[in-house]
Amino acid sequence: MNNFVKSVLTGVLAGAALVSAHAQSGGVLNIYSARHYQTDEAMYANFTKQTGIKINRLDGKEDELLERIKNEGANGPADLLITVDASRLEVADKAGLFQPWQSKVLEARIPAALRTPTWVAFSTRARLVVYNKATVKADMVQTYEDLALPRLKGQVCVRSGSHPYNLSLGGAMIAHLGEAKTEAWAKGLVANFARSPKGGDTDQIKAVASGECGVAISNSYYLARLMRSSKPEDLQVVKELGVAWPNQKSWGTHINVSGAGVIKTAPNRDAAIRFLEYLSSDEAQAYFADGNNEWPVVSSAKVKNPALESLGAFKADALPVGQLGANAVLAQKVFDRAGWR
Known part of the structure; x- marks a missing residue:
């Protein structure tokens, strides 16, 4: 069995688990993530602790996740796609996978240059x-x-x-x-x-x-x-x-970004928006800086990272x-x- 077939079978089983979780409870959020940093785990856990919304996460490579979302179609479980690099986010957007987000919180906290009508950046x-x-x-x-x-x-x-x-x-x-x-x-x-x-x-x-x-x-x-x-x-x-x-x-x-977009067919759209808003909080923003050495996109977030501090300020x-x-x-x-x- 080659790696691609294994990946497909693993994805099918994971998708079944996501659908099952959705059927059992409305308090869930199904995230497809191509961002693979262990330091993000505490951030996910804190979101669930604060909101009671359970996160079901499917990790994979960008191309595999995009293809999976396309194949799952209108009844797919995916609520949110998280990935790194603006070019990858634009590929997903041009494929018609994202829907416009609407949030006064995101408009207020994410600089205009770091968001589009269909996806937002949360670190640089x-x-x-x-x-x-x-x-x-x-x-x-x-x-x-x-x-x-x-x-x-x-x-x-x-x-x-x-x-x-x-x-x-x-x-x-x-x-x-x-x-x-x-x-x-x-x-x-x-x-x-x-x-x-x-x-x-x-x-x-x-x-x-x-x-x-x-x-x-x-x-x-x-x-x-x-x-x-x-x-x-x-x-x-x-x-x-x-x-x-x-x-x-x-x-x-x-500069480039990590970012996310709400899937057009998201069954839990409100939870997805709520998670994006959480990512713009000072608390979550600190995880990006302290955990993965990225800069927050929110100006009020405090950075306590000795490496970033020693690199100093620069014109972006x-x-x-x-x-x-x-x-x-x-x-x-x-x-x-x-x-x-």
């Missing part, structure tokens, strides 16, 4: 640059555009151009620079690769620390995890690195997150033409 992460302090000077990597300059030939490590994190960055660059300039940038970036793209962001960071690369692009929370690690080898990695917030003198450092790109996802398909075409596989 930055796409920053790390560099090897022994081989690269800070003034060489002050913008994303710098990474494509010939002076960094053979120095750049980055994950695949087809990964949503990079597609959202490409979407932002298209919005700010236009398609032609973004393609020229991508070609310059590819020309500077130290190796073919492979691995995740943590792999890029460690490759920079080891000297295999001089510079890499990474989501901020991967670096923060290493900074908060108790392992000596992780702390040694951090010692080798410098950190740059790109484009502080122009449009700001690119104010581009509406909906535009990132809208440009992702074009970004993929641009990267394909540039040879960023």
Whole structure:
């Protein structure tokens, strides 16, 4: 039995459990989640404690969950889809899976640039640059555009151009620079690769620390995890690195999000909205910062995370997150033409 078949069978059984739970009680919320962080468990538990609403959660990969929701159709149990990255949320939205949300609480607490009519962001992460302090000077990597300059030939490590994190960055660059300039940038970036793209962001960071690369692009929370690690080898990695917030003198450092949308056929719509409102509370927002090294989207939420504090303040790109996802398909075409596989 291959992994795909196992996944389908597991999904069928889990779906039956969700339907059963719904039949037994109206006080339930069925969440399909592609966000896999153990630190979120306390947040779910606290929501149930506060509201009495039982959460049934089905975890999976984004593509599998989207396909499952489509196949389940109008009678499906899913109330809410949670995932990471604006491009993935936009894929679900364009597939017609979300319905408009209506909530004065969300309108008041979530900044307009971090929500769309059909989904909302509840945490942010930055796409920053790390560099090897022994081989690269800070003034060489002050913008994303710098990474494509010939002076960094053979120095750049980055994950695949087809990964949503990079597609959202490409979407932002298209919005700010236009398609032609973004393609020229991508070609310059590819020309500077130290190796073919492979691995995740943590792999890029460690490759920079080891000297295999001089510079890499990474989501901020991967670096923060290493900074908060108790392992000596992780702390040694951090010692080798410098950190740059790109484009502080122009449009700001690119940020992306974790977010959620209410499924169009949600049987427990009110509970789904209530959960989204809970995610915007100061209490829940603190979980994102303290538990997974992300920044809250609510300004009143307090951050008590030594890694985030040590990284310091930065100017974030104010581009509406909906535009990132809208440009992702074009970004993929641009990267394909540039040879960023």
